[in-house]
Amino acid sequence: MVTASGARLIHDTPAAKVSVPVPVGPLVERPRLYDALSTGLDSPDATFMMISAPAGYGKSSLLAQWCAMARDEGVVVGWCELDNDDRDPLVFWGSLLAALVVAAAGNDAAERALGSLEVSMAPRKHSEFLAGLTRALDLLGPRTAVVFDDTHLLADGASEAEFIRFLKLVPASVYVVFATRSSLLEQRARLTNRVRELTADSLSFTHAEACALFEDDDIDGGGVDSLYAAAEGWPAALSLAHAGVARSTGTLDARLGLLDPDVLHQYLQREVFDDLGPLDRSTMLTAGICPLVTASLANAVGTSLDSAHALRRLAGNNPMLRRVSTDELGRVWYRVQPLFRLFLREKIVELSPTALREMTGRAAEWHVVNGDPLVALQLALDIDDGELVETVLRRSGYALVSEGHAAEVLALAGSATGRTTAGPFSSLMIAWAAADCGETDRAADAVARVRPTGLDVDDLFEWDWLLYLVQLRIALLRGERIDGLSSGWADSTMLALPDELCAAVHLGRGLAETRVGATERAVEELEASRAIAENIGDLSVQTMSAVGLAATKLGASDLRACLRHALCALEIAGRSSGRASDTALAHAHMLAGWAHHELLDEASALEHLRAAADFAGRQHLSEVTTETRHALQAVTFDSLPDKRRAAQDFTTGWPQPYLVGAPASVVVSSLHFGIRMALTIGEHRWSERLLDRARHLIGEGHDWNVAYALLLYSTGRQSSARSILTPLLHESRGARTPLSEIVEWSLEAVFEHESGNAFRAHAAMCRSLERADDTGALAEVVRPGGDSVRAVLAHGLHRFGRHDGIATQLLARGRAEFEPDQPLGALTPKERELLSELKTLRTVGEISDDMLLSINTVKTHMRGIYRKLGVSSRRSAIAEAERLGLV
Structure with missing residues (x-):
């Protein structure tokens, strides 16, 4: 029997609110989520499941699919879809009561208990209602689920407290599942300590699920992949794209893959943007300018002075904006979902035709001073603002190149129009970046075309020194001397340069002088660059200065000092939070590896040289990669599986570019290594060819003749040698x-x-x-x-x-075959003397007489020799001693 009050409320509740909806469109099976939802049915510890995600994450569809599956497995399911009317507590309890009546169909006891309830908000009657509701819920059985959709609509209303009250009184036998867009209910629900969560991260489509959605469509894998990457698993975007494919031929949009931009825009406007308040909209628009945003950046770009609070709130309620990191300055950074960022940029354009350009300009200026200069450059290029590009590169280009971002600068510049990067400083900075990446021709071409148009005297002064710096780097790459290069200004004027440029000039000079073996001048310049870098805290220039000093010591054949400076460079790079250039690290490891090799520490040599090859490979610098590969081959040649290929590669290309103009000691070391490789595989002609080519690098002086004598000796011509x-x-x-x-x-x-x-x-x-x-x-x-x-x-x-x-x-x-615990030299003087006698044909008795020892003493010494050499007979001992050069 249903009371009049209860009957009226149930009758007034639309059937659609209490009926599990039938999902429309193609369904993707998501067993991982079904299993997560089902765990609460039989768990006494967590009887609530909260699905918290913004619009478009498929909460309703997932719940509908799970409810259908649960009913098939005998679960009693009550469905209650909330709307704005449910903010009235009477309507809310009426909707819930109607949902429970539908769920109790066929359970006479539960139907009678529910039908006898009277919904009232009068204190005494409401308490009676809640008590009766609790008893009725117990009658529904042990596998009962009550599902609420859109509970965020209750937030900040009278019904929110009623919903929380329901969560507190519901018996453990009833499993409550509720979906929400807001985090407010989340915090209140946590107080019960009985809640589990599925968030937007869980609801996002996996790549396999995205492929399953499009499996019946004539879409290639690349199209699905690009869409999935742009949507980042956002179900709404994938579903909209699928619907668009069904209506069209499935062609790809340049920015959004399979998505129709208009459909996406309308969806985001209706489901996401319209729900934001004025302050949140303003803050969110600033997040559309940059991929990453922090409070001070948002304040600078927009009109708000309190973006920090808005960003925290938005990131807590809306995964379209996520907190991603906190930097060393304590600034919290947030990231906007890429598709939503495109929408926000369109909204900015709708506000004003010039708004996007003005806001992007402010963001670039903020990044130049407070953030990432690379982002500043990207933003300036995005709006095709040549003047802003010139400002960014002049103020931040020195740091970008010295910190190892030359390749990124070139990539960004390559995507821009020539007019945008045609400024006098922009052109030179790009030329410097090209030289830093080993692109000599590109750098030289830029230098030949650049002109200091429109510069005043002060600007021209800095520009001349920057031009000189680029010329130094080109000379370094070509192995040319720099004596004929000049900035046109006296060296004393360098004191007026920006510290970054001054350090870079000293570093460029030092590296160029090191390359051609001018050790004294190189050391002076490198010490100057290191001192300036220490004053301004530039760890990248400090690293490269130490690398240059290590190279000067290698050229001077001071291997211990070379190792010391190389390890210093690596230590400095370790303090630079990963911003040191891979090129500097490749050189530092290579120099350390070679020094360790010469100092007979092969294990450390291999470790450093392998690291050098790894860093060189990341930069794709052919010369550095080749040099590190050859150094590694020199150390591991005896164990290489294909010695002939390695020897042929080395000798046919000798002298390699990194040897042209290099110090004589570097050339000589490489020459000896090449001769050894060729002789090891029996190719004497290759060795002779190396010597012939060496004449052009070191002449036919002392060093060349020593190498020639070594070749003659190694090929059996001892007399000539x-x-x-x-x-x-x-x-x-x-x-x-x-x-x-x-x-x-x-x-x-x-x-x-x-x-x-x-x-x-x-x-x-x-x-x-x-x-x-x-x-x-x-x-x-x-x-x-x-x-x-x-x-x-x-x-x-x-x-x-x-x-x-x-x-x-x-x-x-x-002597690798020796026992590990027997160091070389463990043979006593008597054992060494006896070892020489063992090579003769004399008997043990004859040897004992000659050495004035007893036969037993001689035999004791022989056993000691056998043990230390790892042999068991006199003949084996002689053979092993000859192999090791002991006799």
């Missing part, structure tokens, strides 16, 4: 590199050892080790051949004085 080497050893004049001195004395030691003159061999090896120790180029000692050199080192071990440690390290490189 010695005839060339001997006069070089006593030559007091002529330029030479320390590397050649190390190699020539090591080769002389090998000659003397093979001639049986142990004293001279030892003396020559002492000279080689001494020079290696002075420079840190320890690996160069074994350049004449590992086995031959190790034989000399082993014979003189413990007699090299302070260089014994280096000899031990060099010997250790050739």
Whole structure:
């Protein structure tokens, strides 16, 4: 029996409000969401499920699909779709009562209990109603779900408190699901500690679901992919696009993929923008200017002075605007959904034809001073404002290039019209960026065409120095000397330049001088650039200055100092929050790797060189990539699976561009490496070709002749090699590199050892080790051949004085088969003496008599030798000792 009051309220409730709607259009099965909704049916801990998302996220469709599925599984479902009338508590309770009556159909006890209820807001009668409602809900059974749609309509009204009251009184056997666009109900519902959530992130379509939506349409995968990327899984956009395909031929729109811009605009206007208040609309419009927005930027772009509060509220209620990060200054950044940003830009144009341009200009100016100069440049280019582009690049171009954004600057400039980037400073900044990216021809072409039109004296002064900087970078790329270059102004005038430009000029000079081996001038310039960079806190220039100093030390064959500066560069880069240039990091790792290699630390060398190859590959700089690849090949050549291909690639392209004009020590090191590669695979002609080409770089002086002697020795022409080497050893004049001195004395030691003159061999090896120790180029000692050199080192071990440690390290490189706990040199003097005797045909007894030892003592020493060499017989011990150069 239904009371008159209850009957009237139920009768007045439209049937559509309490009937599960039938979804229209194609349905995409979403089992992951169905399962999430169903978990609350049998869970005593969470009997509420809140679906919180803005319009267009498919809340109603999802609930309708789930309700149909739940009813098929025997769940009692009550559906209540709320509207503005439900803000009246009487209407709200009447709608809920009507929904429960429909759900209770067939359950006589529940129907009678619900029918006896009288809805009233009088305090005593309302309490009686709520008590009766609780009893009736218990009668519906253990698998009952009450579903509310659009509960955000209750916010800030009298019915909101009634809805919360319902949540508090509902028994645990009843599962309540409600959908809302607002976060207000969310916070109140949390007080019950019985709520689970599905947010917009959960409701967004996955890529697979988007493909399933269009599977029956004649749309290629690329079209769906582009639409999905633009919509970022937003169900409304995908559904609108699908509807548009059904009405048309499925052609793509340039900006929105499959979406009809007009349909999207109308939807966003009706479902999103119209719901915003005046302040929220103003704030949201500022978010349409930039992909990312923060409160101070929104204040600068728009008219509000309190955007922070509005942004927080909007991000909490509307996933069209999301909080993404907080920077080191404590500024909170928000991101606008890309399709909604297009809509907002159209709304700005509707306000005023010039509004978009004016707001974008203000945003660019804010970013120049307070934000990201790269974004400022993008914004200036977006509105095709050449004057603004000129301002942005003049004020921020130095930082953009020095911090490793040259490639991005070039990409942005390439998408703009030539007129927009034709300003005198814009052109030079783009030329500088091109030079920084290794695009020599593009930089040189820009320099040839640029003119300082319309500049006053002060501007011309800065422009001349900027032009000089670009010319320095071009000279660096070409390996040319910079003696003939000039800014036209005295060096003393550099004090009047902006600090960023002054540091860049000193750095450019230093790097160019380093490239051609002018060490003293290079160090002076690089120290100056580093000092200025430290004063202004420019970590990128500090990093590159340290890289340049490391390169000067490599050119001067001071490997320990090279390593020190390279590691310093990496340490500075580590403090720069990832903004250091990949090019600087590639060079720093390469220099550190090569220094470690020469200092015999192969594990560290490999680690740094692999990192160098990774950073070089990111920048796509062919010269840097090639140089790092060759350095890595030099260290790992013996273990390369295809030595021939590596050797052919290296020798056929030698000398590579990075060697042209380089210091002699760098050329000599590369030459020796190439000769070794060619000889290892038996291609003597390739070695001879390398020597022939080396004449053009280092001439036929001391360094060239040492390399030639090394080639002759390695190909079995010892007599010819010695005839060339001997006069070089006593030559007091002529330029030479320390590397050649190390190699020539090591080769002389090998000659003397093979001639049986142990004293001279030892003396020559002492000279080689001494020079290696002075420079840190320890690996160069074994350049004449590992086995031959190790034989000399082993014979003189413990007699090299302070260089014994280096000899031990060099010997250790050739004894990988030794037991790890037995360091080279563990053979005692008696064991070493006995090892030489084992090579003879004498018996143990004869050896014992000659050494004045007992036979048992000799046998004890022999067992020690076998253990340390990892062998088990006299013959094996002799063979292993010969292989290691110990006899």
